Amino acid sequence: MSKIGIIIKREYLNRVSKKSFLILTFLTPILFSALIFVPLWLSSIKGDEVKNVVILDRTGVYAPLFENTDNYKFIAGTESLEKYKSSDDKSVFAILSITDNLLENPKAATLYSEKQIPGELSRIVNQTLSRYLENAKMATYNIPNLKEIIKESQIKFEINTIKWSEDGGESESSALVASIVGMLFTVISYMFIMVYGAMVMQGVMEEKTNRIVELMVSSVRPFQLMMGKIIGIGFVGLTQMLLWAILTLTLIMGGQFLFMGGTVDAQMMQQGAMMSANGTMPGMAEASQEPAVKILGMLQTINWAEIGFFFVIYFIGGYMLYASVFAAIGSAVDSQEDTQQFMTPIMVFMMFSLYAGIYSMENPDGPLAFWCSIIPFTSPIVMMIRLPFEIPLWEKLLSIGLLYITFIGIIWFSAKIYRVGILMYGKKPTIKEMIKWLKYK
Structure with a gap:
């Protein structure tokens, strides 16, 4: 096994075996499901006092x-x-x-x-x-x-929105449902990049403070150490996301059955699926169908496989880009307080990306949404809001290409800072000094 592989394995197994990881992984979906169903349960309880x-x-x-x-x-x-x-x-x-x-x-x-x-x-x-x-x-x-x-x-008018496919099939769609799905993935992408990027920085600082890194760099190159740490923690994030998705879906489906009493019968589900497939319903059934079945039909128009695939691609690219920057910052400082000087620009980029994604909900094809989904430092977050609206393939490929080219370049620059800063103690470097480190051979 290569040296990078050994470091990846060490980082991954060391973190997933911690009690804090296991507790957080299994407790978070329970809390998330409780936020949905506990208020519903409490609202159904009637007081005895009149x-x-x-x-x-x-x-x-x-x-x-x-x-x-x-x-x-x-x-x-x-x-x-x-x-x-x-x-x-x-x-x-x-x-x-x-x-x-x-x-x-x-x-x-x-x-x-x-x-x-x-x-x-x-x-x-x-x-x-x-x-x-x-x-x-x-x-x-x-x-x-x-x-x-x-x-x-008094007439309540609501336009029907129909999406057609290349084979001529039609299905009912909803901009609101697409926006909610996109916003959900946007927030998840933002949170995970921030959390696991900061975890990389914290891990580098701990090893530097404990002087463990001095022993490690005697047998591995600083670049191998940095990449092993970044990739290992990235695998931890993907593992946690997968477990959260499975557990949350299981709990929500179980809670739905528990609180709804299994009242959504198979026939209604089948009718919702048929409506989603051909966009029609015989007679007046469409006017009287249940909201849950209607929402089900709209959710089925979302290409979940495509969104999930691109979510992983953009998460990897965005995480690698920001995590390499976090690793360079962690190697250059000795304490958490010293990171504020370098973290501020990163936080500005991240916050701008989140707000750009929020404002892009109303116009996912507008200039703000387009350019922020192309620029590498904002595309991992903003593109998530656009994916449910089925943007052209060339935009996705261009965005991913620029993102991965940029993160490779950022990793190269961060590695040069990392190899000098990881063995420097007792001095907080300035940005001018860090630029000089890039010229060292």
């Missing part, structure tokens, strides 16, 4: 409109507002005071409570009064069947 809401209606018109719910009981008040507010009776949670005709005076209704008014109670009161006032206002126009006319005139 809160009393007193209605003081001087007009006598609005009090009968309110109906009791699982959480609130509406009671007609018999005392004045001041007596209820000064009373020691804690059974009254809130007081709704209506002092005038709300059509003429919309400010005549006020909801009082000793505690903060919950959003659910405010929504019930607003919706109940709004429905009555709308009907009352329409009645003042003395137009027969005005309510039915307005209801029929």
